[in-house]
Amino acid sequence: QVQLVESGGGLVQAGGSLRLSCAASERFFSTYAMGWFRQAPGKEREFVASIHWSGSSTYYADSVKGRFTISRDNAKNTVYLQMNSLKPEDTAVYYCARGGGSGSYYSLTAYRYWGQGTQVTVSS
Numbered sequence: 001q002v003q004l005v006e007s008g009g010g011l012v013q014a015g016g017s018l019r020l021s022c023a024a025s026e027r028f029f030s031t032y033a034m035g036w037f038r039q040a041p042g043k044e045r046e047f048v049a050s051i052h053w054s055g056s057s058t059y060y061a062d063s064v065k066g067r068f069t070i071s072r073d074n075a076k077n078t079v080y081l082q083m084n085s086l087k088p089e090d091t092a093v094y095y096c097a098r099g100g101g102s103g104s105y106y107s108l109t110a111y112r113y114w115g116q117g118t119q120v121t122v123s124s
Helices: none
Strands: 003-007 010-013 018-025 034-039 046-051 058-060 068-073 078-083 092-099 111-114 118-123
Touching: 003 092, 003 111, 018 034, 018 092, 018 118, 034 068, 034 078, 046 068, 046 078, 058 068, 078 092
Parallel strands: 010 118
Antiparallel strands: 003 018, 018 078, 034 046, 034 092, 046 058, 068 078, 092 111, 092 118
16 A cells, blocks of 8 residues: 655745655655645645656646745655745645546546645745
């Protein structure tokens, strides 16, 4: 069974930064795309960013483009999300997800395994 464990969430003021990490307990981590999603209270889970298995390609939601950076270290089975210039509207539970499903990189169905989430709260 694949396990994904997120860390690095917390409370930060607007304009600040946080770095999320997601550690995967899986032998084949380096062969799958990874993604970050988020879900704010009362809203649907939405795509944030994704990264190709090799790290050669990255994709971002328009709302975070230029502020967030996704990266991965396949030697450590870890994917990261560097979040800069945070805004109150970035407040949400952030989930990492491992590919292996079907669908576009921004769709929930493209990801087969999910972490438990980490809370990010941005105060104004």
